[in-house]
Amino acid sequence: MLTFYHYPMSPNSRRVWxxxxxxxxxxxxxxLQLNGDQLQPEFLExxxxxxxxxxxxxxxxxxESQAILDYLEAKYPTPSLRPTEPKALGIVQMVRMATINELAPAMSPMVSQMMGMRTPEPEKLEESKQKLAVVLxxxxxxxxxxxxxxxxxxSLADITAGVSIPxxxxxxxxxxxYPQVIAWRDRVQSRPSWETTKPTPEMIAQLKALMQARMAKAKN
Structure with missing residues (x-):
């Protein structure tokens, strides 16, 4: 039996989910609620x-979510989430890496602002938008x-990018x-797996409160 430990609002968790x-x-x-659950000895093991x-x-x-995705694909290959044709496989792997290494870091200042954690400098936000434009x-x-x-x-590329771009x-x-991206976004979001794992407004509000409390604690 598989046991999946996660926090539903985490993009990394949602990919595996x-x-x-x-x-x-x-x-x-x-x-796990990330209020100390993740520091319990049984989870640290x-x-x-x-x-x-x-x-x-x-x-x-x-x-590590990407390692988990690769493991699941190798051990449970049906239905397949990884193409075998070389060009398609290269694109899938490339999109996964670009999402983790380019898209996610560029989103970070904007996520911090949305969560009320900090207000980035306008220049930083503009830099993020420029980097995101390149990825898009x-x-x-x-x-x-x-x-x-x-x-x-x-594929695993759609799962990796599809929890962030929306x-x-x-x-x-x-x-x-980016009309192709919009059509793709709508396509993946209509799948039952996206609907099932979609964050609710209550979950978003809970995460905002958690992040703001951590920022306040760090300042004291």
Missing amino acids: IALLEKELPFEEVV ISPFHHIPALVDDGFSLV KFFEGLLEGKSYFGGDSL WLPQLGMPLDD
């Missing part, structure tokens, strides 16, 4: 860096004529100039 649902794998869900998500499969523990233009080209990044079927308009980065 979606993959588990897409593969229709049975799993036990353990929700699974995730020594106290990071979520974590997955335990018959006593074998994994951390890149993704727009990769999606030309395709339903998903890897072709006609959902937030961009709320962060102040409109998608109007």
Whole structure:
């Protein structure tokens, strides 16, 4: 039996959650509240860096969302979330890495602002928007004529990018100039796995309160 430790508002957690649902794998869900749950000795035995998500499969523990996604694909290959054709596979892996290394860091200042943690300098926000524009233009080209990044079927690239890009308009980065990205976003968001894992307004408010309390505590 798979045991999935996660926090529903975490993009990294949601990626693994979606993959588990897409593969229709049975799993036990353990929700951590990040108010100290992640520092408990029993969880540190699974995730020594106290990071979520974590997955335990018959006593074998994994951390780091992308590593977990690769493990699930290797051990439970049906339905496949990774194309075998070399070009499609290269695109899928490239999108995963670009999301983690380029998209997510560029979003960070804007997320901090939305959560009420801090107000970045206008120059910093403009720099983030410029970096996001580069990523979106890149993704727009990769999606030309395709339903998903890897072709006609959902892949790990769509899961990795698909929990982040839908937030961009709320962060102040409109998608109007990227029609292929918009069509793809709407396509992935209509899938049951996205609907099931979609953060509720209550969850967002809870996370904002948690982040603001941490910032206040750090200032004292």
